[in-house]
Amino acid sequence: MSKILIVEDEPDMVTGLRDNFELEGYQVIVARDGEEGLKKALEEKPDLIVLDLMLPKMSGLDVCRNLRKNSFDSPILMLTARGQELDKVLGLEVGADDYITKPFGLNELLARVRAHLRRATHEVSTIENYAFGDVAVDFQKFKAIKNGTPVELSPREFELLKFLVNHRGETVTREQLLDAVWGYDAMMFTRTVDNHVAKLRQKIEDDPENPAFIMTVHRVGYRFVG
Structure with a gap:
């Protein structure tokens, strides 16, 4: 049984979400403010x-x-009551996988929840350890080393690098990366991918401006060649 945490301060919204998630067979936990939500999540x-x-x-x-x-x-x-693109972009930038704007349709929300849980449960990743150039990565332990020195990669950067490594030699589009790593497929947010790739290059490439491993495929996406 999948466990879902609802972090929401509107009582009616909490009741509606909890009741419908429980009808779907999920175990539900509720937090009423951000501090409680962070504590319960951890x-x-x-x-x-x-x-x-x-x-x-x-x-x-x-x-x-x-x-x-x-x-x-x-x-x-x-969940956001705002329709502004900036809030959605910020959410994705700090690590959210998806967003939905209030008011939303229940069927749409449930479909997105099912899709994310399915992806998280059934995602197949063939590479757990990989070395290229002077970089060694343990994807299972979320550890990376470059020239013998630990490299601090965020969970999202590990996921991004892992997807690229698993598809090494292939050209992958920004939309593919956004869907696979963020679970979100709107083209308007493909710059999120570019921003994360740029940060990743800064950490693993000797010359980020002239990368040797994560290559840009003009107007398409990226290709990992390590």
Whole structure:
């Protein structure tokens, strides 16, 4: 039985989400503010979090950012009452896997939850350890070393690198990366991929401006050649 954490301060919203998730057979945990949500997420280790953006004590963005810093890698679906692109981009940048804008249709929300849980459960990754150039990566332990020195990669950067390594020699589109790593497929956010690739290059390439491993395929995406 998958465990879902709802971090939401609106009582009616909490009741509706909890009742419908339980009808779907999920175990449900509830937190009413950001600080409680962060604490319960780290203690209970849910399979998915439904996280409101605007929360008392700690914002959804800060909750998400702190979870990813603590290597929490379960899907995070962010709820927002705002329709502004900036908020959605910020959510994805700090580690949210998806977002849905209030008011939303219940069927759409349930479909997204099922898709993220299915992807998290059945995702197949063939490479757990890989070395290229002077870089060695242990994807299972989330450790990376370059020239004998530990490299600090975020959970999202590990996922991105792992996907590229698993598809080494292939050209993968930004949309493929966004869907596989973030669980989100809107073209308007493909710059999220570019930003993360740039940060990853800064950490693993000797010359990030002239990369030897993560190559840009003009107007298409990227190809890993290590």
